[in-house]
Amino acid sequence: WSPYYRGQLIRGRLSIGAGPGVHGFSAIYRETLPTGQLQLGGPVTPAKRSLYLHLREVGGEAQFFLCLFPHTQPVSVLGGYMCGTAIIGPEAQPSITRILLVRLRDAPAAEQWGGYLPPGTSIAADLASLGIV
Template sequence: MAQHIAQKLRLTAALLGTVTRKDLAAAFRGVNPKTAFDLGRADKWLQGRAQPRQLSVYDDWSKLLKLEQPGAWIAESDLAGFTAAICARHGIERGELERRAGAHFDAASRHEERSLGLALVGTYACYSRALSPYYRGQLIRGSLSIEAGPGAHGLTAAYREALPTGQLLLGGLMTPAKRGLYALLKETSGEAQFFFCLFPHSRPGSVLGGYLCGTSIIGPEPQPSLTRILMIRLRNPAPHTWGGYLPSDGSIARDLASLGLSIEQTEAVDRQLAQFLAGDSDGGANQIPPAEFRSILDMFDRYWLRQSGQT
């Protein structure tokens, strides 16, 4: 049974000096142009979430390391035995190889983070439930622009909505992480703030999705709100005049087509997107009626003041 595959691959990459998965895959192709070493699955192998099932991968691996042992031995050997064998074969001390592997892993992680961050750069058409009580049940369209920012994998994001009261523009940093994609964006000429909590990005990254959290902008009073949001990548930026509330009978698929996306089976697409955006709500954003919160606030304010008067 195969074991310690992730650690063995990292030691191999450190020995060969390959920085990325693509480099490692190229090394495997160097010994076998038809190798079953799969670039798409290599990420899971390196993270220990899966392992190669084809014995030929291990045979190619043995050739790559110029070992006398067969591929099955690489799969089944313990980590100490594997390390000792490649150190002896290539004349390197174990401590030095392990040091290189640690440094290599850090460098590879930084490279992957940077690469993943840059893959997010682009413009997106955004659809979410309207937060305003005046437009309950309707969708609102926004545009998101992501650009490379400062730091090793920094990103900046700008989100815009065309509201009846004027343009709403928010900006800030976007942070990609293993468990999600996060952004706290603030209004450039006001006090509004939106927080985006999205699913982790994956290649090729045609869609981002998750939650938008903020307070309603148009209404008699601000309401803390939560709504699902979808962000569909565009090949070209949307016109500056595009956006705002989608008519009640509007079609997201046709709206995207107007932005240059070729959508087939528009009715099926609309049903699927509408189902996602509605989630478990009543068709609008998830909101707490102010009166409900105020009744609890009033009750506990009275408790607090009464107890304060007794001290």
């Protein structure tokens, strides 16, 4: 997303649960950025072949739209696209990125996990720190 961190992997946390609205689901997305914690929330719209999330920053102006690929049971990985504007940059630029979501159950370390993955860090080792082997 950020031109300052081009090419680096960013790790965020997404939780989907019961909520208000037509479809009864809502989502919260969190990223730990160098500038602090970013949190967005909003409705989840399930469709026959996709899952849509329109998320707005709590107390701010940022908005992200996620379009996730069809999921199958049991869901453990979802992929798709996330678009919005760059959060850290000299100016607001439209951005789009691929997103991969891995399901975690009862991972206490996930609360402190996130942010840009340091260069040279193993993705497998990073996921193993959350109990995914």
